[in-house]
Amino acid sequence: MTERSSLSVGVVGLGAMGGGMAAHLTASGAETHGFDLSEEARTRLGDRGVAVHDTLSALAEAVDVIVLSLPKAEHVEAVCLGAGGLAEVGRTGQIVVDTTTSMPDVSRRVATALAGRGMAMLDAPVSGGPSGAASGGMTMMVGGDGDALDRARPVLDIMTATVVHVGGSGDGNIAKIANNLLCAAHLLTTAEAMSLAARAGARPESVLEAVNAGSGRSGVSQVNFPRWVLSGAYDSGFTMGLMRKDVGLAVALAKEHGLDLPISMATAEIWRESAQTLADGEDFNRIVCRIDKALYSE
Template sequence: MTTTVGVIGLGNMGGGMAATLARHDFPVFGFDLSQAARDKAAAAGVTPVSSLAELLDTIDIVILSLPKAEHVEQLCLGKEGTQEENQDTTRLLTLGKPGLIVIDTTTSTPETSRKVAAALATRGIDFIDAPVSGGPKGAASGSMSMVIGAEEEVLARAMPVLEAMSGSRVHVGGCGAGNVAKIANNMLAACHLISTAEAVSMAARAGVSPEKLLEGVNAGSGRSGASQVMFPNWVINKAYDSGFTMGLMRKDVGLASDLAAALGLELPLANAVAQLWDESRASLDDSEDFCAIVQRTDSTLFGHGA
């Protein structure tokens, strides 16, 4: 029996995931508040729908690709403390059918994932937190990676869809664990962008070209996703078009700081990096590419006009 999939949020990431699944011959339905996003998805073989109720009436698995944890909670559970007459027609808790699997690819919080999962479970709906890495290109090509929080049995049922939309999947634990792992990953990425920029700047001033420096680092123990992917693809060529914004990375850095604080941890390096990302607001807008953080280290070397 063919699994029918719905995607909520047809932006850079969700639209790419929906198109990838459609290429793998899954019947895919897509919902987004933006008509332009729905039209673009339709051109990629996705059937657009105009309401959450219409979407959930036809699918077996629904994939969420939303900006923040609060959007996930609002979509799934509704607005807390409100008694809006139409709330039951706009929330997944009410409209989802027993047996539905919700796969949340948003970089959310473990608390939100567990809260939503517990509420949905009362309706016989299963929840997986599976935040992704790889950017819009990874979503569009099906090569992105996932860190997954889920029960084994639920994960097994969702695996054909997850395999079709991603290149690698790591099951790190129960509900919420995927978001813990993604927050940790993005904290490292935020650190590595700055530390690699400092290393490249130092080497350039000492007469070694950035390209050769990266070649040497990537052959040694100092390599990272920043040196292997971000700098070659989006920094050295000054493209700054990864598809992931400063605002989104600032949000993720904030999630790491909040998690460390909640756990009572003192993480001096992470705190210093978080401060650098926050201070960068003075010169780098939320809409700019997240790799542009390197310009704070060396505007002459990494600036658009350099």
């Protein structure tokens, strides 16, 4: 059993991911505070034992570690650098752990600003979805100062199963963008391979078992396909809109560095065009329907 953290922690953003993190931290015995603009979210997490606050400044005053779980980079900038943001209301010695999938330049800019207040910033996006957030089973990819990471470890060890320190500020987001680009591509390539198998007369479930014992396996073939695709469940908690956003971050990063990545760009185009038939709120695994609607639809 993970030992209780002696650090107080506040979670900003109590949606599917942040709410799961806050509830798990509370259930694990950590002193956990929460803030969200939504009164419904505050009430829901308050009912689960999280000490919720009506303002960001009240939360910042109460905790040692502040975990951000926000939709996009612009929300991170607003919470950290905007009027009444953490750069104004935070305290010297506090550590901000940003689990948002953001852009590395944003993470570096925010880290520099917070350092001017004597605060540390870790860009620490996570993989594992809402179920991982609720169970402490996430993988965290961390960019930032190693000493700050060591100080935050008691909290992170409750929240995650694996922490990988990738490098300096911004590097955690580079790793997460690369990870999600691969996931987006693997969903398409695995869907094509299983469609090929089915049309050639083999059972996709059996071929998938063989692939997962061979060199073609991936996290998508090992987890997504049996759990959410071939089962027809499509309830991972991660949406088409979120994956489109993350693929878009990969495209922007590639363009920023003048890279010619034809497979990645083809992947991005399929995800972009899928908006015509798959709404942002749909489960992201439904992208496989673009490959073979008859095989993968419920």
